[in-house]
Amino acid sequence: MHIHWFPGHMAKAQRMIREQLGLIDVVIELLDARIPASSANPVITELIGAKPRVIALNKSDLAETAQTTEWLNHFRSMGFTTVTLDASSGKGTKELVSKVEQEASEKIAKLTAKGIKARAVRAMILGIPNVGKSSLINRLLGTATAKTGDKPGVTRGQQWLKVGKNLELLDTPGVLWPKMDDQEVAFRLAVTGAIKDDIYDMEKVISSLVALLKENYSDRLCERYKLQQEDLPEDAAELLALIGAKRGCLRSGGIVDYEKVRRIILTDFRSGKLGKFTLDIPYNNQ
Numbered sequence: 001m002h003i004h005w006f007p008g009h010m011a012k013a014q015r016m017i018r019e020q021l022g023l024i025d026v027v028i029e030l031l032d033a034r035i036p037a038s039s040a041n042p043v044i045t046e047l048i049g050a051k052p053r054v055i056a057l058n059k060s061d062l063a064e065t066a067q068t069t070e071w072l073n074h075f076r077s078m079g080f081t082t083v084t085l086d087a088s089s090g091k092g093t094k095e096l097v098s099k100v101e102q103e104a105s106e107k108i109a110k111l112t113a114k115g116i117k118a119r120a121v122r123a124m125i126l127g128i129p130n131v132g133k134s135s136l137i138n139r140l141l142g143t144a145t146a147k148t149g150d151k152p153g154v155t156r157g158q159q160w161l162k163v164g165k166n167l168e169l170l171d172t173p174g175v176l177w178p179k180m181d182d183q184e185v186a187f188r189l190a191v192t193g194a195i196k197d198d199i200y201d202m203e204k205v206i207s208s209l210v211a212l213l214k215e216n217y218s219d220r221l222c223e224r225y226k227l228q229q230e231d232l233p234e235d236a237a238e239l240l241a242l243i244g245a246k247r248g249c250l251r252s253g254g255i256v257d258y259e260k261v262r263r264i265i266l267t268d269f270r271s272g273k274l275g276k277f278t279l280d281i282p283y284n285n286q
């Protein structure tokens with residue numbers, strides 16, 4: 001399995017981010033709470049450098065709560081300002097805004113000390129494709145101004161938006177990185193929806209997902225697809241066939257429509273219908 005996705009629009013977006021950083025007081029880095037390590041873009045981390053930053057663990061409604069707390073503690077122990085977020089319901093947005101204002105206060109105070117009139121805080125929202133950057137902006141605005149969608153690569157240009165009097169936000173297109181060496185990371189990005197579905201080998205990715213589910217979450221598989229533990233086949237393809245039969249994914253002649261079954265499993269996984277998942281294990285802080 002080799003997954004790699006860094007099209008021209010991402011290279012362009014990366015250049016744009018580099019150019020705009022000078023204008024920015026605080027970076028809001030959105031990580032996917034299900035994969036807080038795999039969703040951290042190493043190139044972006046390097047670009048941000050020492051710029052004040054708030055890390056937001058978004059899609060926390062889809063991640064295992066205890067693991068999210070561990071990740072929160074992990075980032076905090078490293079000295080990062082970190083919040084838990086659910087941009088679809090808006091949970092955590094108030095805390096985020098207050099942390100952003102706090103992070104920027106030193107710079108704004110310096111400007112006013114120099115006699116420069118106090119201005120709104122400028123924040124840039126960065127993160128991998130589909131992590132919820134535009135959704136967060138809409139939450140903060142209270143309107144559906146920024147275009148969102150349940151697929152990666154929705155935002156293509158930059159967009160400044162004003163939230164109240166004191167905050168200006170720059171929405172950016174999601175970017176991945178040019179060299180994706182770790183294919184376990186690539187797998188996690190693909191199953192959580194950060195990589196366009198026609199880029200990777202769906203058959204292989206879903207095979208790995210089904211194996212992972214069977215190994216660690218067989219109870220959830222059984223509950224969702226009305227299966228018995230003792231009937232679960234060893235083989236991933238057989239398991240797919242079984243789920244397909246239960247779900248009525250059959251073509252004429254009773255042949256299993258594997259493509260349809262794969263889609264169902266992927267959609268159930270991504271939407272939380274198979275439960276909450278944290279695929280990255282928090283590092284040991286000791």
Ligand SMILES: Nc1nc2c(ncn2[C@@H]2O[C@H](COP(=O)(O)OP(=O)(O)OP(=O)(O)O)[C@@H](O)[C@H]2O)c(=O)[nH]1
Nearest residue numbers: 059087130131132133134135148149153154155174
């Ligand atoms: N469950 C859940 N879904 C979310 C959350 N935040 C965003 N989404 C969904 O994730 C999808 C992607 O959201 P967008 O806001 O378009 O993501 P983006 O980061 O702007 O994506 P690009 O512009 O493609 O880089 C949408 O279907 C949102 O409804 C969240 O906290 N929880």
Ligand SMILES: [Mg+2]
Nearest residue numbers: 133134154155
């Ligand atoms: Mg967007």
